Amino acid sequence: MSDxxxxxxxxxxxxxQARGYNALSFREIGKEIGVKSASIHxxxxxxxxxxxxxxxxxxxQGKAYLDELSACDSAxxxxxxxxxxxRKALEDDNRMCLCGIMAAEQHDLPEQVRVEVSRFTDMNVAxxxxxxxxxxxxxxxxxxxxxxxxxFAAIEGAQLVARGRSDATMxxxxxxxxxxxxxxxx
Amino acid sequence: MSDxxxxxxxxxxxxxQARGYNALSFREIGKEIGVKSASIHxxxxxxxxxxxxxxxxxxxQGKAYLDELSACDSAxxxxxxxxxxxRKALEDDNRMCLCGIMAAEQHDLPEQVRVEVSRFTDMNVAxxxxxxxxxxxxxxxxxxxxxxxxxFAAIEGAQLVARGRSDATMxxxxxxxxxxxxxxxx
DNA sequence: TACTCCCTATCTATCGATAGGTAGGCAATG
DNA sequence: CATTGCCTACCTATCGATAGATAGGGAGTA
Numbered sequence: 001m002s003d004x005x006x007x008x009x010x011x012x013x014x015x016x017q018a019r020g021y022n023a024l025s026f027r028e029i030g031k032e033i034g035v036k037s038a039s040i041h042x043x044x045x046x047x048x049x050x051x052x053x054x055x056x057x058x059x060x061q062g063k064a065y066l067d068e069l070s071a072c073d074s075a076x077x078x079x080x081x082x083x084x085x086x087r088k089a090l091e092d093d094n095r096m097c098l099c100g101i102m103a104a105e106q107h108d109l110p111e112q113v114r115v116e117v118s119r120f121t122d123m124n125v126a127x128x129x130x131x132x133x134x135x136x137x138x139x140x141x142x143x144x145x146x147x148x149x150x151x152f153a154a155i156e157g158a159q160l161v162a163r164g165r166s167d168a169t170m171x172x173x174x175x176x177x178x179x180x181x182x183x184x185x186x
Numbered sequence: 187m188s189d190x191x192x193x194x195x196x197x198x199x200x201x202x203q204a205r206g207y208n209a210l211s212f213r214e215i216g217k218e219i220g221v222k223s224a225s226i227h228x229x230x231x232x233x234x235x236x237x238x239x240x241x242x243x244x245x246x247q248g249k250a251y252l253d254e255l256s257a258c259d260s261a262x263x264x265x266x267x268x269x270x271x272x273r274k275a276l277e278d279d280n281r282m283c284l285c286g287i288m289a290a291e292q293h294d295l296p297e298q299v300r301v302e303v304s305r306f307t308d309m310n311v312a313x314x315x316x317x318x319x320x321x322x323x324x325x326x327x328x329x330x331x332x333x334x335x336x337x338f339a340a341i342e343g344a345q346l347v348a349r350g351r352s353d354a355t356m357x358x359x360x361x362x363x364x365x366x367x368x369x370x371x372x
Numbered sequence: 373t374a375c376t377c378c379c380t381a382t383c384t385a386t387c388g389a390t391a392g393g394t395a396g397g398c399a400a401t402g
Numbered sequence: 403c404a405t406t407g408c409c410t411a412c413c414t415a416t417c418g419a420t421a422g423a424t425a426g427g428g429a430g431t432a
Contacts, residue, residue: 002406002407004407004408018293019291019293019294020206020208020290020291020294022206022208022209023208023293023294025390025391025392026391026392026393027390027391027392035407035408035409036408036409036410037391037392037393038393038394038408038409038410038411039407039408039409041392041393041394042406042407042408043407045393046392046393047391047392047393094292094293096290099350100290100346100350101290102350103346103347103349103350104206104282104286104287104290104291104346104349104350105205105206105290106280106349106350106352107204107205107209107280108205108206108209117350118350118351121347121350121351143363143366145359146359146360146362146363146366147363147366147367149347149356149359149360149363150340150344150359150360150361150362150363150364150367151363152343152347153340153343153344153346153347153348153356153360154336154339154340154343154344154360154364154369155343156343156346156347157338157339157340157341157342157343157344157345157346158336158339158340158343159343160286160289160290160339160342160343160346161289161307161335161338161339161342162339163289163290163292164285164288164289164290164292164303164304164307165304165307166292170335170339173331173332173335173336174332174335174336174339174340175336176332176336177329177332177333177335177336177337177369178336178340178369180329180332180333181333181336181367181368181369182367182368183340183363183364183367183369188380188381190381190382211416211417211418212417212418212419213416213417213418221381221382221383222382222383222384223417223418223419224382224383224384224385224419224420224421225381225382225383227418227419227420228380228381228382229381231419232418232419233417233418233419
């Protein structure tokens with residue numbers, strides 16, 4: 001794949017994580033990587049195409065990271081790694097999960113982007129569910145799925161609220177409480 | 187206060203809850219309530235002024251509702267009422283908490299709007315904290331504050347994720363799990 | 373009463389900036 | 403000589419904001 005295409009995706013991801021899909025601008029991206037906005041249209045005919053590929057790549061790379069994480073020895077340690085990703089985004093100039101911020105913009109997303117955002121959620125919930133299998137064997141399957149949804153939602157929420165205050169320690173405090181109350185295995 | 191001013195605020199709130207601060211447009215609001223965009227500038231000189239007043243009113247009305255709720259007999263029932271507000275927004279055409287969606291847009295908000303969004307969070311956390319006082323007397327004050335932050339964040343997150351899927355039952359499933367794991371008193 | 377003055381609330385018209393998107397050309401590569 | 407990749411130059415639409423005009427209403431005054 002061409003360097004330019006990769007540069008577009010990288011700059012676009014960074015921009016969306018910082019300011020959302022709506023604030024994503026072909027001209028801004030072009031300025032950042034040193035090409036004209038028309039050239040970006042060559043690689044991604046429409047903004048929806050770019051947004052969809054962005055979310056697709058994000059999910060794929062997230063999945064790759066989580067698959068690695070699954071191999072770690074401690075089951076609880078898995079969650080440490082998971083929680084760290086979301087914390088990292090905040091540390092990186094108060095950014096958010098790409099799909100979290102896009103979920104807030106749901107109403108303005110082209111359909112093709114919307115489905116990719118859904119896939120990201122599905123991927124995360126499925127991974128969490130599989131992690132819970134060994135940790136909470138006493139839960140019935142449907143309760144385990146609900147728990148996976150709850151954990152994902154709670155983490156996204158902690159990130160959202162912490163971002164709203166530009167204070168990553170609010171994320172830490174929420175997570176600590178999630179673990180103290182055993183929503184998240186500790 | 188004039189009818190027009192009230193109509194502007196109502197239409198703007200509805201628009202922001204549906205599509206966010208960035209998507210808020212003077213022309214759209216004007217079209218909806220039957221005045222020109224210039225007339226809206228008469229009542230709110232800048233977009234930031236409108237956004238700030240929007241958040242200020244939202245917080246004030248939320249606080250009034252919560253103060254009523256505090257008087258209810260059952261402590262756990264208080265939380266039912268609290269959870270219901272956030273669910274209502276989803277039922278209302280997949281809308282979000284005004285300050286939740288604005289938190290996602292933090293980076294683009296004028297400073298005057300940002301501080302109002304923070305005040306909303308503070309107000310909610312303070313209310314939750316006071317509710318927890320009687321329910322979890324065994325918690326130390328700082329742990330109780332953390333718990334209040336966690337509950338608020340978890341609820342905002344459940345709303346965000348459910349909205350991203352346009353599926354309010356995802357909110358219900360997350361909340362059910364929050365209560366099953368005792369993050370939220372049940 | 374009638375006239376003056378100002379305030380309120382709205383209008384039309386326009387500004388510069390920026391958005392996504394398109395047409396057509398030019399240079400390099402194979 | 404066709405394809406790839408980028409360019410210049412442009413279009414239409416929309417944004418927040420401003421200027422200037424106007425209609426109506428109240429308060430003060432001759």
